[in-house]
Amino acid sequence: MGFETVVRPAVFPNIRPAPARALRIEDAPDKGIAVITGGSNSVIDLPYSEQHSWSRSRMVEVKRTYDKARIYYTSPDGTLDYSQYWEFEVLRSIEFLENGSTAFGQQYTPMQDLDNVEIIDRGLTRKAPK
Amino acid sequence: MPAGEPYFAWIDASETTFGSEHMRWDESVFSFTCEQGEGDPASLTVVVRRPRNVSGDPIGLLGPGRKIWCWFALDCGGALFKFRGRLVGVPTSIFEELVTLEFIARPFDVVAQKNALADTLRVLPFYDELVIDPEQRDDPEVVLEGYTKIWHYDRETHLLTVSDEITGEDGLVEFDGASEAGKVLYDGLGLTLTSGPLSRVDLSAEFSWTQQAYGTVDLTKYLTANWPKYVEAHTTASGVITSFTLDAGSWPKAGSGLGDGWTVGDSSAWDLFGTETVTTQGSSEMIVNWWDGATTNVKSSYSQTEMRMQPPGSLMYEGIVTDMTAKTTYAKDELGSYAASFNSTYTIVKSVLPCHHLAVTLQAAYTAERPCTEVVSISLVADVQHILTDPEDGEALRLDGIKSVNLSEAIDGTVPIGDPRRRSYIATERGNQSIEHLISLARTHLLKRSRVVEISFAPKLERMPEITLRKNAFIIEPRIGEATGKVIGYTLALDGADGRINCEVRIGCAIGRAGSQIAAGGEPLYCSVDYTGADYQQFTGRIVLFDSSVGYAPPNADPDDDGLNFMAPMRAEDVIDQPLVVENPAADQYNAAFMGSYTGGWQGMNLMNDFAALFYGPNYGGDMLAERSRNASDVLKTVETKATFKLKSMTREFTTPYDIQVTDVKIPTGYNLEAV
Numbered sequence: 001m002g003f004e005t006v007v008r009p010a011v012f013p014n015i016r017p018a019p020a021r022a023l024r025i026e027d028a029p030d031k032g033i034a035v036i037t038g039g040s041n042s043v044i045d046l047p048y049s050e051q052h053s054w055s056r057s058r059m060v061e062v063k064r065t066y067d068k069a070r071i072y073y074t075s076p077d078g079t080l081d082y083s084q085y086w087e088f089e090v091l092r093s094i095e096f097l098e099n100g101s102t103a104f105g106q107q108y109t110p111m112q113d114l115d116n117v118e119i120i121d122r123g124l125t126r127k128a129p130k
Numbered sequence: 131m132p133a134g135e136p137y138f139a140w141i142d143a144s145e146t147t148f149g150s151e152h153m154r155w156d157e158s159v160f161s162f163t164c165e166q167g168e169g170d171p172a173s174l175t176v177v178v179r180r181p182r183n184v185s186g187d188p189i190g191l192l193g194p195g196r197k198i199w200c201w202f203a204l205d206c207g208g209a210l211f212k213f214r215g216r217l218v219g220v221p222t223s224i225f226e227e228l229v230t231l232e233f234i235a236r237p238f239d240v241v242a243q244k245n246a247l248a249d250t251l252r253v254l255p256f257y258d259e260l261v262i263d264p265e266q267r268d269d270p271e272v273v274l275e276g277y278t279k280i281w282h283y284d285r286e287t288h289l290l291t292v293s294d295e296i297t298g299e300d301g302l303v304e305f306d307g308a309s310e311a312g313k314v315l316y317d318g319l320g321l322t323l324t325s326g327p328l329s330r331v332d333l334s335a336e337f338s339w340t341q342q343a344y345g346t347v348d349l350t351k352y353l354t355a356n357w358p359k360y361v362e363a364h365t366t367a368s369g370v371i372t373s374f375t376l377d378a379g380s381w382p383k384a385g386s387g388l389g390d391g392w393t394v395g396d397s398s399a400w401d402l403f404g405t406e407t408v409t410t411q412g413s414s415e416m417i418v419n420w421w422d423g424a425t426t427n428v429k430s431s432y433s434q435t436e437m438r439m440q441p442p443g444s445l446m447y448e449g450i451v452t453d454m455t456a457k458t459t460y461a462k463d464e465l466g467s468y469a470a471s472f473n474s475t476y477t478i479v480k481s482v483l484p485c486h487h488l489a490v491t492l493q494a495a496y497t498a499e500r501p502c503t504e505v506v507s508i509s510l511v512a513d514v515q516h517i518l519t520d521p522e523d524g525e526a527l528r529l530d531g532i533k534s535v536n537l538s539e540a541i542d543g544t545v546p547i548g549d550p551r552r553r554s555y556i557a558t559e560r561g562n563q564s565i566e567h568l569i570s571l572a573r574t575h576l577l578k579r580s581r582v583v584e585i586s587f588a589p590k591l592e593r594m595p596e597i598t599l600r601k602n603a604f605i606i607e608p609r610i611g612e613a614t615g616k617v618i619g620y621t622l623a624l625d626g627a628d629g630r631i632n633c634e635v636r637i638g639c640a641i642g643r644a645g646s647q648i649a650a651g652g653e654p655l656y657c658s659v660d661y662t663g664a665d666y667q668q669f670t671g672r673i674v675l676f677d678s679s680v681g682y683a684p685p686n687a688d689p690d691d692d693g694l695n696f697m698a699p700m701r702a703e704d705v706i707d708q709p710l711v712v713e714n715p716a717a718d719q720y721n722a723a724f725m726g727s728y729t730g731g732w733q734g735m736n737l738m739n740d741f742a743a744l745f746y747g748p749n750y751g752g753d754m755l756a757e758r759s760r761n762a763s764d765v766l767k768t769v770e771t772k773a774t775f776k777l778k779s780m781t782r783e784f785t786t787p788y789d790i791q792v793t794d795v796k797i798p799t800g801y802n803l804e805a806v
Binding site: 016017031032033034035036037038039040041042043044045046047048049050051052053054055056057058059060062096097098099103105106128 | 261262263264373374375376377379380381382387388389390392405407418421422423424425426427428429430431432433434435436437447449452453459461463464465468469470471472473474475476477478479480481482483484486531532533534535707708755758759762763766770771772773774775776777779
């Protein structure tokens with residue numbers, strides 16, 4: 001082992017550029033991380049709906065107009081027997097009550113006179129019993 | 131004229147050439163001493179009789195108008211030893227009979243001359259402005275740092291030059307010991323060792339620059355290729371990323387930060403499917419008119435909402451019936467009560483948690499400002515004779531604190547490193563010149579300190595006019611043998627007391643072992659030298675000569691950095707420091723939201739807390755729907771997709787050591803101590 005002398009001469013001590021800034025510590029692993037995140041989401045509701053309905057009205061007879069007719073008996077040989085007959089009420093029209101309002105129902109053609117049919121009265125009316 | 135006759139003439143400053151008219155005796159010289167040491171101007175000290183006028187009165191030497199320049203000459207018997215100088219200082223012993231005058235051969239324009247000369251010396255590799263403080267670059271004293279030279283003032287012309295400290299420029303003055311003129315006087319011979327030679331110089335220098343670059347790197351493929359794939363059934367398209375939370379709006383925007391020195395240069399994100407819904411509606415109505423005039427009105431309608439395009443992999447929730455009613459309304463008339471109307475509604479709500487399929491692009495822009503330093507170490511060993519018994523005891527010098535300016539900043543319009551994107555300076559051609567400058571610094575110290583032997587001798591007077599400090603002297607003298615050295619000083623003096631003229635010459639002799647170094651071509655790493663030349667590629671084992679005394683191996687660039695090469699196109703793989711990590715990718719989010727990984731629920735609801743309570747609630751369907759939506763949002767908050775990666779820092783500092791291999795420094799043999 002020698003006894004080497006190391007000297008530090010002051011050779012032009014001030015001619016060097018200013019020292020560089022102090023070195024930073026090594027790059028920190030947790031520094032400079034790029035993060036992509038954020039955003040949101042929500043449930044999208046997809047409704048399906050259907051509706052069904054019906055409604056109806058009901059007619060209530062309150063008054064009828066009718067003709068009265070008599071139909072005679074016709075014997076098998078085609079002769080009429082005026083002693084035997086049936087009487088009928090032939091409807092001419094009906095007056096209804098629909099949701100509290102008067103409404104007219106069907107109108108019918110009056111019955112025609114025939115040999116065996118005798119119209120004995122027309123335009124008779126009768127109200128529905130309460 | 132007889133030898134030994136001194137002449138003294140007061141002159142004007144303009145009389146720069148000696149002529150016969152100056153061979154006069156303006157003063158009666160009693161004694162004189164003219165001497166010059168290395169690096170200094172010659173000086174003359176003359177003792178003269180006190181000057182008097184014709185009437186015998188003393189003349190004021192410092193009176194105005196008196197000349198202050200002189201030509202002094204001494205007849206050496208064949209040639210004149212001449213000196214031109216300027217009176218300096220106040221004459222001493224001014225009231226005595228003998229007055230001492232001091233002159234110096236220093237030019238008036240020494241500053242201008244030195245500056246002009248320094249300008250010619252500011253050349254590589256001896257002077258490297260890169261390691262000189264800009265404020266000091268105009269200092270002429272600084273330029274000699276890399277030279278083995280010293281200022282020389284001519285004692286007659288006052289011309290300022292530099293002279294090598296080992297080998298004089300103006301030739302050799304020989305004292306062969308054989309011829310009459312080549313002999314030196316017996317008395318006056320001396321040999322001293324000034325100090326031990328410097329055996330080694332350890333030098334460390336820092337070369338710093340700011341690695342500057344800017345540009346972009348396309349990260350799109352890297353990000354999309356490394357983004358976790360969703361379940362195979364929902365294989366995403368190439369270049370598409372998936373997430374249940376990350377949406378197009380949250381993709382990084384241009385200008386946002388991406389890391390140290392990184393920003394988003396350009397980006398785009400487009401949700402391939404979107405969340406748009408469409409609703410279709412329909413209705414029908416039928417009216418039945420009965421025979422009696424009564425009517426029945428039947429109506430139906432529906433409304434259905436669907437996504438326009440349902441993203442693959444979306445989480446589908448089963449339908450929840452939120453409304454299901456059926457009601458019959460009864461009316462009453464004269465006939466009694468009857469069913470007058472019927473109404474039914476039915477609503478079922480399916481839900482979708484859409485998976486975002488994003489077609490993205492991302493260009494990362496960097497602006498590099500990376501402080502780089504190369505620490506160059508050189509250990510230069512002198513091939514000198516040892517004056518100590520153990521060569522290891524030789525002195526070593528350590529030169530620290532050598533630092534460069536910022537090499538990426540222009541000096542007079544030139545950027546030292548050339549391209550600031552470089553990873554290495556020292557391996558460039560300019561960097562090699564800096565290495566050579568460092569070698570010149572170390573070499574200078576070694577050579578100067580190798581001049582260990584100083585020999586003084588007394589030549590004959592007739593030889594003195596030959597002596598200048600720009601010459602070498604060779605002497606053979608039986609007591610010391612042979613020696614060659616640089617003239618480092620001389621003295622020529624007359625002692626008025628005895629009339630004897632004393633001559634002395636001092637020389638400094640290097641104690642190297644002589645020889646020269648040889649260059650080596652080395653082995654090229656790329657191709658034969660014939661193909662590209664020696665300056666194109668890197669070599670191993672190559673030795674380039676600084677001069678014949680020393681050579682070095684130019685280092686190959688081996689930067690201890692992160693590998694980024696800004697001078698070549700950069701790919702994403704080049705700039706990734708920490709790879710992409712995606713927390714909670716779409717598959718995990720799917721499981722969390724649907725399979726109850728986090729909630730233990732069913733259909734997105736917590737069974738224990740939500741379902742049971744709501745099932746029996748008054749608004750069971752709606753509440754369950756709301757709860758399912760809220761629960762999904764809550765779960766997603768806990769499993770938000772988060773992608774992280776790290777790009778290589780653009781501000782990080784790097785330091786690379788370079789240990790330059792050098793040869794020994796061959797030093798001339800001025801005196802062979804080993805032969806003594």
